[in-house]
Amino acid sequence: MLCIHRTSFVKVGLSLLVMIPLVGCVTMPHPFEKKEGSAGGKLTVPPPARLIVPVPTEALLTEKDSAILAQDMVKAMTDQTIPPVVGTAQKGEWLLMMKAQSKDGVVTPQFSVISPDGKVAATRNMMPVSVQDWASGNETILAQVASQTAPMVTDVLKGLEAEVMAKDPHSLKNRPAQIYFKGVTGAPGDGNIVIARQFVTSLKDKSNEIQSKKDKADYIVDCKVSVTDGAAGTRGNPVQHVEIAWHILDKAGKEAGKVMQINDVPAHSLDVYWGDTGSAVGEEAAGGVKRVISNFSGRDDKPLNNGAGKGLLAPPELINNK
Template identity: 70%
Template sequence: MKEISFFRVSKIVACLLSFTPLIGCMTVPHPFEKQAGNKGGVLSNPPPARLIVPVPTESLLNDKESAVLAHDIAKAMLDQTVPAVVGKAQKGEWLLVTKVENQGDMVVPKLSIISPDGKVQATRDAMPVSTKDWASGNEAIYAQVAQQAAPIVNEVLTGLQARQMVSDPHSLKNRPAQIYFEGVKGAPGDGNTVIARQFVVSLNDKLNAIQQDKSKADYSVGCNVSVTNGAAGTRGNPVQHVEVVWRIVDKKGKEAGKVTQINDVPAHSLDVYWGDTGSAVGEEAAGGIKRVIDNYSGRNNRPLAENGGMTKAPLVTPPGLQN
């Protein structure tokens, strides 16, 4: 679950603009104007329900060291939000198989992703290590190899998911996301109506559509507004604290993300009319929710080539082992 703050700079967003509402003068940020990173693109739903990491039998290590390597790889994959466990290779499971090859005075760990039908979907080279260092039994080396390889494997899984989505006519790569809007609650005055109206207008596009039947929706979106008395404010002018929380839930009831909008306004300035303030809240929330759905569904991810491709990692000498 990822939370995007309306007023605070987040890992994903950092862009602030301002406008003048009908009542008073306040600064309203537009944090969804552009992205400042790709953290939100981390794989949320990889192809495997779980990824089995067998203890390698061709690791050029003894049994104990091979087991350490397997556990390091599984832990590194978990850090990438991929459900990986160490276990025996079995049919019908996604596997991440490691094989280590000698290449002159270096060894190169190769990680292959194998689908439940037994086909190798892709193979990636991990960090090359000198033969001497690999045979030293230094477990820090195995951990570093695993940590370097995990994002590469995660990228492959993301590409596999995207490739499956391309071939599925019902996936969100081939149709708009259907979104059931539960409305806005808790705002004083006409806030619920103004925010909701602008949200619906701003959300509808080629990739997202409002769905009236919740049972047919891919996601449900609900919004709660709270207005509480705040500090006295500058020059003794009282303020109120406004917090708007949008919650996005997938069809299975799992939270896909949140968009939170926070601001302080002149006390009671929103008791009756929200005007441009309400429109800004609805418009900016729609942009944030679109990004949540993009990231959660993976619909913008690049498909993996059918041949799986090949990449090589740069030569790295493990820290502390330089001669």
């Protein structure tokens, strides 16, 4: 199984590969496994430094219920790894404004992301609710609306970030990621060499390059192998427990992700030669590292596909409140 976390973690079995995420679920090939693996996780591109969620005044709710909705949105978006806060609209801040409209017995809430210059970056409809349920301020319903809305807000922010990256010739959307590889340590026999050689070969493509100078790299990768005696194994055959940890740091030293490869193998079967096993480990790990970098950097995210609402000035009352 493979999941990616902003600090991603992958278990590979010399038959199991798993990545624990930051954001977005993916499926990856697992040549190190006898069976096809699965993937899960959640990846979020870093949003603005802060996102203010004002208590809505046009949401067709009481003041109390409007405050509950704002708090629910903050909680749901925090679960999405976005750092929002409930507060008054402030000049120069990113805002999440909410309101609602009623028609034919159905209330349709709506959110707009307002950029620091007071323009509407995007507007999206939220989950429709019956007039009766909405007017009652049912806390379960409000929490459900917030929960379903949070991923939509995340997608909008990722799209906005992707727009900026697309216009920046120095961003990873427009050039390969420079990766400084510190090598593999801890493997018995020829494992360090075989794994490292295959990793470098499998990593290099149009989006990723090996950088020989650490200070010019976007990401730094190292790998540590641990082999310990395990249980007796089936039918009394002894086994060893193999753990291979790949750490990916950005140039500021922040952990972008982790790929873990874990499995039990026949005891001492890797003492001298790793052969195809080492090649499979390096190839599989390269795929995991590429995914961590893509998820962490947002280089594969698509620019926001906006409709008519893009770039419009925020309502006068919002600007005046600033």
